[in-house]
Amino acid sequence: MSSETKTVVSLKRIKVACGDCSLNTLCLPLGMASDDLGRLDAIIERKRPLARAEHLYHCGERFDAIYAVRSGSLKTYATSEHGEEQILGFHLPGELVGLDAIADGVHPLSAQALETTSVCEIPFDKLESLSVQLPSLQRQLLRLMSHEIQDDQKTMTALAQKSAEERLAAFLISLSTRFRQRGFSPTRFNLSMSRGDIANYLGLALETVSRVFTRLHNDGLLRVERKSVELLDQDRLYAYAGTPCTTASQLQNSRHSS
Amino acid sequence: MSSETKTVVSLKRIKVACGDCSLNTLCLPLGMASDDLGRLDAIIERKRPLARAEHLYHCGERFDAIYAVRSGSLKTYATSEHGEEQILGFHLPGELVGLDAIADGVHPLSAQALETTSVCEIPFDKLESLSVQLPSLQRQLLRLMSHEIQDDQKTMTALAQKSAEERLAAFLISLSTRFRQRGFSPTRFNLSMSRGDIANYLGLALETVSRVFTRLHNDGLLRVERKSVELLDQDRLYAYAGTPCTTASQLQNSRHSS
DNA sequence: GCGTCATATTGACGCAGGTCAAGATCGTGG
DNA sequence: CCACGATCTTGACCTGCGTCAATATGACGC
Numbered sequence: 001m002s003s004e005t006k007t008v009v010s011l012k013r014i015k016v017a018c019g020d021c022s023l024n025t026l027c028l029p030l031g032m033a034s035d036d037l038g039r040l041d042a043i044i045e046r047k048r049p050l051a052r053a054e055h056l057y058h059c060g061e062r063f064d065a066i067y068a069v070r071s072g073s074l075k076t077y078a079t080s081e082h083g084e085e086q087i088l089g090f091h092l093p094g095e096l097v098g099l100d101a102i103a104d105g106v107h108p109l110s111a112q113a114l115e116t117t118s119v120c121e122i123p124f125d126k127l128e129s130l131s132v133q134l135p136s137l138q139r140q141l142l143r144l145m146s147h148e149i150q151d152d153q154k155t156m157t158a159l160a161q162k163s164a165e166e167r168l169a170a171f172l173i174s175l176s177t178r179f180r181q182r183g184f185s186p187t188r189f190n191l192s193m194s195r196g197d198i199a200n201y202l203g204l205a206l207e208t209v210s211r212v213f214t215r216l217h218n219d220g221l222l223r224v225e226r227k228s229v230e231l232l233d234q235d236r237l238y239a240y241a242g243t244p245c246t247t248a249s250q251l252q253n254s255r256h257s258s
Numbered sequence: 259m260s261s262e263t264k265t266v267v268s269l270k271r272i273k274v275a276c277g278d279c280s281l282n283t284l285c286l287p288l289g290m291a292s293d294d295l296g297r298l299d300a301i302i303e304r305k306r307p308l309a310r311a312e313h314l315y316h317c318g319e320r321f322d323a324i325y326a327v328r329s330g331s332l333k334t335y336a337t338s339e340h341g342e343e344q345i346l347g348f349h350l351p352g353e354l355v356g357l358d359a360i361a362d363g364v365h366p367l368s369a370q371a372l373e374t375t376s377v378c379e380i381p382f383d384k385l386e387s388l389s390v391q392l393p394s395l396q397r398q399l400l401r402l403m404s405h406e407i408q409d410d411q412k413t414m415t416a417l418a419q420k421s422a423e424e425r426l427a428a429f430l431i432s433l434s435t436r437f438r439q440r441g442f443s444p445t446r447f448n449l450s451m452s453r454g455d456i457a458n459y460l461g462l463a464l465e466t467v468s469r470v471f472t473r474l475h476n477d478g479l480l481r482v483e484r485k486s487v488e489l490l491d492q493d494r495l496y497a498y499a500g501t502p503c504t505t506a507s508q509l510q511n512s513r514h515s516s
Numbered sequence: 517g518c519g520t521c522a523t524a525t526t527g528a529c530g531c532a533g534g535t536c537a538a539g540a541t542c543g544t545g546g
Numbered sequence: 547c548c549a550c551g552a553t554c555t556t557g558a559c560c561t562g563c564g565t566c567a568a569t570a571t572g573a574c575g576c
Contacts, residue, residue, distance in 0.1 A: 078411065078415055080500075084419070086414075086415045086418055086419055088411045088414060088415070099403075099404055099407060100404055100407045100408050100411060101404070102400050102401060102403075102404035103401050103402075103404035103405040103407075103408055104401075104405075108408055108411070109411070128393070128396070128397065128400075129393075131396070132390060132393050132396060135386070135387075135390050138386070138389070138390065138396065139386065141400070142360050142386075142399070142400075142403070143360060143361050143362075144361075145357075145360075145400070145403045145404070145407065146357055146358055146359070146360035146361035146403070147361040148407055149357060149358045149361075149403065149406055149407055149410065150358050150361055150366055152407065152410035152411065152414060153336065153346045153358060153366070153367070153410065155414055156344075156346060156410060156413055156414055156417060157336055157344045157346070159414060159417035159418055159461060160344055160417055160458070160459075160460070160461030161342065161344055161461060163562075163563095164562075164563070194522095194523070194524090195523075195524065195525095196523080196524095200418070201418075202418070203417060203418030203419065204563080204564085205563070205564050205565075206523095206524085207524095207525080207526085207563090207564080207565085207566095208562090208563060208564075210524060210525055210526080211525080211526080211563095213524095213525095214525075214526085226523085226524080226571085226572075242338070242340075421532075421533090422532075422533065452552095452553070452554090453553075453554060453555095454553080454554095462533075462534090463533070463534050463535075464553095464554085465533090465534080465535085465536095465554095465555080465556085466532090466533060466534075468554060468555055468556080469533090469555080469556080471554095471555090472555075472556085484541085484542075484553085484554080517576100518575105518576090519574105519575090519576090520573100520574090520575090521572105521573090521574090522571105522572085522573080522574105523570100523571080523572075523573095524569100524570075524571070524572085525568105525569080525570065525571085526567105526568085526569080526570090527566105527567085527568085527569100528565105528566090528567085528568105529564105529565085529566085529567105530563105530564090530565080530566100531561100531562105531563095531564085531565095532561105532562100532563095532564090533560105533561095533562095533563105534559105534560085534561080534562090535558105535559085535560075535561095536557105536558090536559080536560100537556105537557085537558085537559105538555105538556085538557085538558105539554100539555080539556080539557100540553100540554080540555065540556090541552100541553080541554070541555090542551100542552085542553075542554090543550100543551090543552080543553095544549100544550090544551090544552100545548105545549095545550095546547100546548090546549090546550105
C-alpha cells in the first residue's frame, strides 16, 4: 500500500488550531502561553482522517513524527516473528503515539486505526528544536512521556498479579476515567476495539473476556451489548478491579494547574 | 536504621566526573561535548552509598531528582493497599531511576538497593533548565525515557503471552545483554535479587521460578548455584525465550555472524 | 427477503502454574 | 562450631484459564 492517494487536495486543510482544540488541556499544548501556542501550531500538520483498520505507521518504519489523536482511536501493537501480535495500547483523543520510537529512530510498534480517526502529525525534529526555545513545551513533553511510563507500569502490575475479572474491571475503569477527562460520558461509551483486541491486550483468551463480561453483567455491574457498555456501579467495579492503583493517581490530577 | 547519619562529612566528596565514568556511553552524558559535560557534572551530586535493603526513595515522596546507578543495583516496586508489592524493574549501573515521577512530581514507586549501591543524584529542576541550554542533553534525556517505554513494552509482551520458561529465559537474556553493555561478562554473573524478587517481577510464583531454573539447568542451558549464574548455551536460551522480541532490537548492537 | 463472513457467546475438558507443605542449604551472630 | 532464620528446592495437589468446538448474532451485499 505504498501508492499515496492524490485526492488530498480536495480536502481543504482543516484548520483546528491547538488554541481552539478541546483537547489542549490534555495534549502537548498544556501549560503553554497562547503566543507560544502559535509556534507549536505552525509545525503541526493535520492529515486526512484514517479509515478503520488503516495504519498510521508500521513497525520498522523510520520515525520522524509523533502523533496526537484528534478524534477516533488507535491501537499500537508489536508483531513477533511467528506473526502473533501483542497490543500494547489503545489511544484516545488527546493522547500521543510514537514516543517509543524516539530512542532509536525506528518505530518498534505498528499503529492502526480502530475506527475513522484523525490525528495531528508533529514532526519530531521540529518539535525538538522548538522545545529548546519553549521550556513549557519541553516540560510538557517530558511529563507526557513520564505519564506513559506510569501507565505501562500499571499495566505491567495488572498483568503480573491480577485475575481475569480484575484485569477487565481495571481496563473498563481506565477507559471510563479517560473518557471523563475528554468530556465524554464516563458511564456510557462504546468499545472501538473487538473482544479479541481486549483479550490480547489483557493477556487473556478471547473467550475469557467474553465470559467475564457476562459475569459482570449478571452481577449487575454493567450492561454490555456488543460494543456498547454502560457502567452501573462504579464502586463495586473498583472493588472488582482489586487494587485501584489506577484510581489513586488519576483522580488527583483534577486540581493541577501551575 | 532510620536515623540519618551525619558522618557524611567524613567521606570526602568522591569525585568521579562523568567524563571519567566508564558508564558515560550509556548514561545521560552520551552524545555531549566534553565542555558541556562539565556543566552536567556541576549539577550532579554523588551521595554516600546505600546499604543493601536501604531505600533511595519511597513511594509517595516528593520528586525532586532522578538518579543514575553508579554501582550496585536497585529494584523499584509499587505497593498495593493490601500490602503486596509489585516489582517493576531492576536497575543496573548506568541506568536512570525516577523518570516515572516527572509526570506529577511524586514518586509512584519505591526504590530499594539490592546490594551496596551508589548513585548519582541529578536534581530535576537543574537538569531541566540545563537541558534547555544543551540540546544534546535534552535529546539524550528523551532517548532514555523513550527507551524505558520500549523496555516496559517488552515486559508487558512477556507478561501477556509468554510461558514461565520463556519469561525466565528472556529475563536472563536481558540481564546478560545489559551486563555486556556495561563491560561485565554476559555469560557469568550474579543475581543480586532473590528468587522471590524474580518471581514477583515475572508474574510467577517463587516455586515456579525455582523449578524452571532447575529445568534449564538439567537441560544443560545454564549452571545456577544460588545467586551465581553461568549461561552455557546462548542460542538455545534464545530459543527458549520464544519470541526473541527482546532479541531483535538488542542483537543489532552486537556483531552476530549467524 | 436470504447467504456469507466476521464477531461474540457458551459449554466441555485439560494443563500450566499456583498453593500448600516439607525439607534442604546458606549465612550470620553468638 | 553450632543454632537459628532466611532463602531455596522439591513434591503433591488443585484451580483458573486456555483450548477446542459448536452455536448464536450481528453487518453487509444482493
